[in-house]
Amino acid sequence: MSSNVTLKQIAKELGLSAMTVSRAINNKDNVDEKTRERVLAKAKSMGYTPNHLAKSLVSQKTYTIGVVIPEISHSFFPEVVRGIEEVTYEKNYQLILTHSAEKFEREQSAIETLRSKRVDGIMISCSQTTRNNSFYKNLTNIGVPIVFFDRCIDGIGLSCITVNDKTGAKQITQHLINHGYKKIAHLRGPQGVSIGKKRFEGFKEALSEAHLELDEKLVADTGFQEEGGYEAMKKILELPKEEWPDAVMAVNDPAAFGAIEAIKEAGLSIPDDIAIVGFSDDIRAELLPVPLTTVQQPAYEVGKKAAQKLIRLVEDDEEKHENIEVLTELMIRSSCGCK
Amino acid sequence: MSSNVTLKQIAKELGLSAMTVSRAINNKDNVDEKTRERVLAKAKSMGYTPNHLAKSLVSQKTYTIGVVIPEISHSFFPEVVRGIEEVTYEKNYQLILTHSAEKFEREQSAIETLRSKRVDGIMISCSQTTRNNSFYKNLTNIGVPIVFFDRCIDGIGLSCITVNDKTGAKQITQHLINHGYKKIAHLRGPQGVSIGKKRFEGFKEALSEAHLELDEKLVADTGFQEEGGYEAMKKILELPKEEWPDAVMAVNDPAAFGAIEAIKEAGLSIPDDIAIVGFSDDIRAELLPVPLTTVQQPAYEVGKKAAQKLIRLVEDDEEKHENIEVLTELMIRSSCGCK
DNA sequence: TTGTACGCGTTATCAA
DNA sequence: TTGATAACGCGTACAA
Numbered sequence: 001m002s003s004n005v006t007l008k009q010i011a012k013e014l015g016l017s018a019m020t021v022s023r024a025i026n027n028k029d030n031v032d033e034k035t036r037e038r039v040l041a042k043a044k045s046m047g048y049t050p051n052h053l054a055k056s057l058v059s060q061k062t063y064t065i066g067v068v069i070p071e072i073s074h075s076f077f078p079e080v081v082r083g084i085e086e087v088t089y090e091k092n093y094q095l096i097l098t099h100s101a102e103k104f105e106r107e108q109s110a111i112e113t114l115r116s117k118r119v120d121g122i123m124i125s126c127s128q129t130t131r132n133n134s135f136y137k138n139l140t141n142i143g144v145p146i147v148f149f150d151r152c153i154d155g156i157g158l159s160c161i162t163v164n165d166k167t168g169a170k171q172i173t174q175h176l177i178n179h180g181y182k183k184i185a186h187l188r189g190p191q192g193v194s195i196g197k198k199r200f201e202g203f204k205e206a207l208s209e210a211h212l213e214l215d216e217k218l219v220a221d222t223g224f225q226e227e228g229g230y231e232a233m234k235k236i237l238e239l240p241k242e243e244w245p246d247a248v249m250a251v252n253d254p255a256a257f258g259a260i261e262a263i264k265e266a267g268l269s270i271p272d273d274i275a276i277v278g279f280s281d282d283i284r285a286e287l288l289p290v291p292l293t294t295v296q297q298p299a300y301e302v303g304k305k306a307a308q309k310l311i312r313l314v315e316d317d318e319e320k321h322e323n324i325e326v327l328t329e330l331m332i333r334s335s336c337g338c339k
Numbered sequence: 340m341s342s343n344v345t346l347k348q349i350a351k352e353l354g355l356s357a358m359t360v361s362r363a364i365n366n367k368d369n370v371d372e373k374t375r376e377r378v379l380a381k382a383k384s385m386g387y388t389p390n391h392l393a394k395s396l397v398s399q400k401t402y403t404i405g406v407v408i409p410e411i412s413h414s415f416f417p418e419v420v421r422g423i424e425e426v427t428y429e430k431n432y433q434l435i436l437t438h439s440a441e442k443f444e445r446e447q448s449a450i451e452t453l454r455s456k457r458v459d460g461i462m463i464s465c466s467q468t469t470r471n472n473s474f475y476k477n478l479t480n481i482g483v484p485i486v487f488f489d490r491c492i493d494g495i496g497l498s499c500i501t502v503n504d505k506t507g508a509k510q511i512t513q514h515l516i517n518h519g520y521k522k523i524a525h526l527r528g529p530q531g532v533s534i535g536k537k538r539f540e541g542f543k544e545a546l547s548e549a550h551l552e553l554d555e556k557l558v559a560d561t562g563f564q565e566e567g568g569y570e571a572m573k574k575i576l577e578l579p580k581e582e583w584p585d586a587v588m589a590v591n592d593p594a595a596f597g598a599i600e601a602i603k604e605a606g607l608s609i610p611d612d613i614a615i616v617g618f619s620d621d622i623r624a625e626l627l628p629v630p631l632t633t634v635q636q637p638a639y640e641v642g643k644k645a646a647q648k649l650i651r652l653v654e655d656d657e658e659k660h661e662n663i664e665v666l667t668e669l670m671i672r673s674s675c676g677c678k
Numbered sequence: 679t680t681g682t683a684c685g686c687g688t689t690a691t692c693a694a
Numbered sequence: 695t696t697g698a699t700a701a702c703g704c705g706t707a708c709a710a
Contacts, residue, residue: 054687078417097436116391287626393703
């Protein structure tokens with residue numbers, strides 16, 4: 001248990017003051033070259049490691065950024081984290097990763113803890129159960145910059161880095177419409193979460209621009225997981241047969257996977273009986289028996305852009321908040337009946 | 340930029356000493372109930388957040404654990420992180436996540452930084468380029484507990500939590516042997532990395548116990564990625580046709596994926612011409628046109644066990660280092676010719 | 679029940 | 695070029 005070596009200990013060994021040792025180690029120029037060499041040698045032999053806690057206490061800067069993620073094993077987020085890490089590594093910031101497990105309470109407590117650790121900035125992707133309440137409004141003035149990514153809270157003046165959910169959803173819906181589908185169902189994500197809401201908006205806009213009516217019965221609520229998609233699709237298939245949709249647009253790929261199960265169980269085939277499309281280009285989408293048409297989200301880009309924005313906010317007081325959209329790409333495969 | 344509120348500031352507002360405020364906020368019993376209420380109300384209205392940096396400086400404890408990961412977007416590691424997070428959340432520790440990007444130098448600097456941040460413990464999974472040199476030997480006596488997971492450095496007395504790589508590799512090789520394959524190739528992982536070495540050992544042991552000879556030409560080196568597998572397989576297929584293997588055991592699934600590409604390109608079919616098996620049960624393995632027989636690694640369990648071990652080392656001086664193996668499971672699918 | 683002094687490891691500032 | 699002092703925010707130990 002070799003306890004940690006301090007500047008003072010090195011100073012004592014060398015008959016110097018802690019201050020001189022500090023200067024030598026931090027490469028200040030007002031140190032005699034011989035002194036510096038002695039200090040560095042001693043520091044090395046004693047196994048000195050600077051104490052960032054003490055440094056940060058003085059400098060009011062931790063070079064640490066907190067990240068709040070709703071679901072680590074969701075394939076999207078590790079990619080985002082890789083993008084974030086790419087930027088923070090280069091800029092010499094460390095990352096404290098917290099996981100809300102889709103629970104608003106854990107999200108709040110994570111943010112509190114990050115503040116206590118005096119991180120220089122916080123990046124948040126909201127949980128499914130997050131609501132835009134006073135908690136977030138109070139967060140706009142706490143001094144530490146906050147940036148949302150992927151799942152955001154709108155209208156409180158904080159930066160938000162997303163994919164273009166609305167446009168992407170609109171495009172893929174239009175793709176279905178252009179191929180002649182008329183009765184299109186939507187497996188709708190949580191409307192309290194921005195991506196759920198925006199994708200639904202894109203869906204509606206595509207329908208209305210094509211003068212197709214929105215059939216409320218063909219809109220079923222789901223979470224972001226397979227089970228939800230499965231249940232939602234089953235509910236739709238409980239309608240009289242003549243009301244069944246000829247195509248389904250799911251809020252994301254996992255929901256689509258669940259729906260595909262339900263469609264298969266009902267003895268229907270994809271895309272002949274019912275076409276289906278997703279959103280997110282999950283790693284599995286391409287590998288399904290009938291590969292899933294979906295919208296690719298550049299997760300890595302989202303992470304990078306979000307981290308860059310946050311660091312700019314951290315390092316430059318003049319920097320202003322803004323919303324940034326990263327462009328999605330339509331991935332056309334067989335499940336929509338195209339190939 | 341409302342700078343952070345301190346105990347002293349609250350004290351001043353209330354005409355108390357900082358000490359009393361501290362006691363009130365930390366629920367010590369020797370505070371007048373009325374005083375406590377006044378303090379808590381004031382703290383809330385002023386937006387007080389305790390400064391963990393200062394606390395840690397005094398207590399010499401950060402309730403933070405550092406994690407060094409070689410590749411975040413490799414599907415195995417996010418699962419491990421989820422397991423780690425599960426444990427640390429419950430025990431009230433925070434996680435600093437660092438990413439070595441498979442580079443030993445980044446791994447070293449990450450560890451240095453974590454030490455500077457005075458984390459209570461460090462969890463490491465080595466990069467592909469890591470070598471067991473003096474750097475790691477020096478790490479055994481630095482005071483902060485270290486635990487390896489998945490990719491370890493042996494023989495320096497630190498804990499290591501892995502899946503049973505050797506036995507798993509042996510079992511899946513035996514599975515091939517039992518089905519009559521005689522010329523089995525191995526796409527071998529980096530031998531400086533424990534999993535690469537152990538899986539190769541398991542492979543060899545299965546062969547020798549079955550009295551099959553190891554054909555050096557059928558052992559091709561690969562990294563842990565698809566490209567490496569692709570190249571390695573191509574190299575094997577450059578041998579005269581009569582020397583081709585009838586089965587291939589890859590160090591992991593991504594390498595197998597790459598090899599499958601090479602096999603297809605050569606116009607061969609799986610498993611009829613060449614059977615192939617992997618290791619790790621990547622999320623994609625099951626979804627291939629010919630689902631891949633592989634070894635499932637309980638990544639989540641590895642993370643949990645590793646975190647539990649580390650926290651025990653952190654909290655109990657008596658706790659000793661040990662190696663823990665989490666059991667793998669053979670996932671039999673079609674690529675080995677069984678189904 | 680409340681307050682004062684001191685130390686955690688470091689750096690900024692001013693003096694020598 | 696070097697050193698002494700104070701301060702960062704908090705908690706322990708002791709005194710009032």
